[in-house]
Amino acid sequence: MSEEFVQKEANSNAGRVFAALREDLLNGQYQAGEKLAIASLRDNYQVGLSPLREALSRLAAVGLLEQEAQRGFRVPKLCREELQDIVDLRVELEGMAISRALRYGDSTWESEVLAAGHRLKRADGEGVPLADWEHLHTQFHAVLLSSCQSAWMLKFIRQLHEQFDRYRRQAPRNLAMRKVLNAQHEDLVTLALARNEVEIRQLLERHIRLSHEVALPSCS
Amino acid sequence: MSEEFVQKEANSNAGRVFAALREDLLNGQYQAGEKLAIASLRDNYQVGLSPLREALSRLAAVGLLEQEAQRGFRVPKLCREELQDIVDLRVELEGMAISRALRYGDSTWESEVLAAGHRLKRADGEGVPLADWEHLHTQFHAVLLSSCQSAWMLKFIRQLHEQFDRYRRQAPRNLAMRKVLNAQHEDLVTLALARNEVEIRQLLERHIRLSHEVALPSCS
DNA sequence: TGGTTTGAAAAAATCGATTTTACGGAAATT
DNA sequence: AATTTCCGTAAAATCGATTTTTTCAAACCA
Incomplete structure (x- = not known):
């Protein structure tokens, strides 16, 4: 991974949880189609709701998650x-x-x-x-x-x-x-x-x- | 604008402020290179910090804003x-x-x-x-x-x-x-x-x- | 019995307060 | 005089509580 990338993400909780979630999503830690339980993510990644939701929003923006209004985030299916x-x-x-x-x-x-x-x-x-x-x-x-x-x-x-x-x-x-x-x-x-x-x-x-x-x- | 797009953004404050900010950014309401003052955005768009920051994160993810860790968001320059x-x-x-x-x-x-x-x-x-x-x-x-x-x-x-x-x-x-x-x-x-x-x-x-x-x- | 309504529980979204970090000028040191 | 250090202010980031919305199953009606 490039140094700038690490640097950029390492200084904030939002950046860290974004990088960690991204890695886990790419590695298939979450099932395709699965709905992510925000409360348990909060516990697993040890961050508050605000930085967590920022990370989830960013991941949805780049297509690594899907966001339905009022219905949370889910992992896109593979087709x-x-x-x-x-x-x-x-x-x-x-x-x-x-x-x-x-x-x-x-x-x-x-x-x-x-x-x-x-x-x-x-x-x-x-x-x-x-x-x-x-x-x-x-x-x-x-x-x-x-x-x-x-x-x-x-x-x-x-x-x-x-x-x-x-x-x-x-x-x-x-x-x-x-x-x-x-x-x-x-x-x-x-x-x-x-x-x-x-x-x-x-x-x-x-x-x-x-x-x-x-x-x-x-x-x- | 497509119906799905409106539908998708209209149901949450985060979605609404994302759409509004996106529109204003495209129309040049904010100067290129300008740093966005989050507190005043909160007042102007009438939303809390959480949905506002989600919107800003999404905008940065698609390249309509730049985000520096701990230093907020700024409008990308034109070159x-x-x-x-x-x-x-x-x-x-x-x-x-x-x-x-x-x-x-x-x-x-x-x-x-x-x-x-x-x-x-x-x-x-x-x-x-x-x-x-x-x-x-x-x-x-x-x-x-x-x-x-x-x-x-x-x-x-x-x-x-x-x-x-x-x-x-x-x-x-x-x-x-x-x-x-x-x-x-x-x-x-x-x-x-x-x-x-x-x-x-x-x-x-x-x-x-x-x-x-x-x-x-x-x-x- | 099939379909609709209702209400409690769960989950998502939002808010305002608190904590953390950056910024900028004044004082101090070389 | 230039550079560094310190500190108060301002801004960003985070947290936990509150509000809003969805979900789902039980009760109700046709």
């Missing part, structure tokens, strides 16, 4: 059609972003891509907690596109990744595909440093669509 | 680079959306496009409040893309329109360009009903980039 929507948009937006990232990326970006790829590969083994790998994986994809010079594109892509992770982390482990996906991460680094736009776009699309296959079983 | 970013993304996303809208739109969609175009044209005259025209204009563009079958694309486009309006509504009136833009709305209806994908994509891009010209003076 095939939405997953397909998310994947197709990811392909389009990340395709645009990677092209621009290759165009604008400087040598600092190159070394960050290399470093993020290395950290991700190193964490692939057995002895590393899954949560750590997830963070490094998220960060790898973020760094890869970070030099695209479009703040709004990055914002939307980040939001789509969050949504996608809700699906992927619910799906059963698939070791064979995981192996292929990990190999693709290494190839992405190589193609990025080589500034091979055509091939990296193709590979990125294959990568996203393969992730889709992995995530698909999470829908009902 | 050329961000406007360019927003416009380029609008061209890409709305281009994708209009193609899909033509593909999936049925006869109900056709009549909605026709109706929205008619209402917009009728409100073009002198005797109609600007706020009404703005709503009809927003709705026209929303209806045009509504049949694209991608909820996330529509969500992002809506967000970009909000941001873009912050700029456009600050810019001085430009009657000549306004006339051209209004004519384009009529052509968009014609091309949509004719399902002319190539030409409507070109026109939509011209329309967006011309709006950009109109909005540009709002920066600095």
Whole structure:
């Protein structure tokens, strides 16, 4: 997770409970479709109602929760059609972003891509907690596109990744595909440093669509 | 404005103050860069601190406000680079959306496009409040893309329109360009009903980039 | 019996008071 | 004279109590 992000959320109860709830939602700690009992959240996360409700409002605003007036908050359901929507948009937006990232990326970006790829590969083994790998994986994809010079594109892509992770982390482990996906991460680094736009776009699309296959079983 | 939207926001103080603040922010009631005094907002909008802070949190989550921990909320500045970013993304996303809208739109969609175009044209005259025209204009563009079958694309486009309006509504009136833009709305209806994908994509891009010209003076 | 009304319990939303933190100028130190 | 420290004011953030709304089951009526 990026330092600014931690910094930004760490100084207030509202920020802390937002980050904690977000993490738990992405990890499937709450059932899809489940209604959140505000009173028990208050106890579990050790905060008052005001910061808690602020966090819930923010999560609803970015689509990690649904809010019905006077009826509280609930976890959105998972459905095939939405997953397909998310994947197709990811392909389009990340395709645009990677092209621009290759165009604008400087040598600092190159070394960050290399470093993020290395950290991700190193964490692939057995002895590393899954949560750590997830963070490094998220960060790898973020760094890869970070030099695209479009703040709004990055914002939307980040939001789509969050949504996608809700699906992927619910799906059963698939070791064979995981192996292929990990190999693709290494190839992405190589193609990025080589500034091979055509091939990296193709590979990125294959990568996203393969992730889709992995995530698909999470829908009902 | 769509019925669901009104319905959704109208039942709670948090929802009402969110809608009201959003409207005022889009209309430039608050200076770009200005820090919002929460206490006076409480008086102006006649609500307590809890629903007010929920509304502010939501607005920050969608980028209509910036939040610094322990330092309250402030209105984001307007800058050329961000406007360019927003416009380029609008061209890409709305281009994708209009193609899909033509593909999936049925006869109900056709009549909605026709109706929205008619209402917009009728409100073009002198005797109609600007706020009404703005709503009809927003709705026209929303209806045009509504049949694209991608909820996330529509969500992002809506967000970009909000941001873009912050700029456009600050810019001085430009009657000549306004006339051209209004004519384009009529052509968009014609091309949509004719399902002319190539030409409507070109026109939509011209329309967006011309709006950009109109909005540009709002920066600095 | 099927459907509607009612009322108590539960949950959500809101409020006003309290606590915590940032801000800005004056005093003090180097 | 410039920088740092201190302290009072103002603002933001949080809390717990209160109000409002929903829920659901039992009672009631047709």
